[in-house]
Amino acid sequence: MDLKKTNAPVNTITYDRNQIDEPTENIYESISIIAKRAEQINTEIKKELIDKLEEFATYNDSLEEIFENKEQIEVSKFYEKLPKPHALAVQEWLTDKIYFRNTEEDNQ
Template sequence: MSTSKKSFSSVNPLLETRDVIALKDKTGNLYESISIIGRRANQISVNMKEELHRKLDEFSVHADNLEEVHENKEQIEISRIYERMANAPLQALTEFNDDRIYHRKKVM
């Protein structure tokens, strides 16, 4: 499975129908294809979450007073960018269809 860092914003966030036969043809088994896409989606989700937290931590103020919560326009904009991105399964499906996910069968 590929773990290299890629731009998350290049995937269309809108849902559309998919050809399950084409998914099956890539591995020979529809359920194996879905499993590969699911594992990659988990990786993408974790990477996006870590990246978002890193960016938002730059704005965090470690103060004892909880009443001093103020909004930062840059922080809000970063959050909006991540909200508009395609979700992790759509990104993983796009990578799978574009043959950008490395996978192999385990030999038992």
């Protein structure tokens, strides 16, 4: 996922309920799908952040030698400015980038 190219809003906005539930015709099912995707996005971002911070990590045995690592601070600031995972998931949902299927219909 390329986080730099997302156009999801950083601030909270109000969405049209009819747009959200249009693909499933059930608002609760739509929200459930969006929530599951937001969890996936959050896991991806968290893993990516930890990997990047590990690159700059210094391991010292003494607590007295703790110092600021400017690279870690810059990476952290970048991730703090990103849209939240739920905003990214809603944006994906509205642009039909999330695949979903109803397993109950598949069984019948």
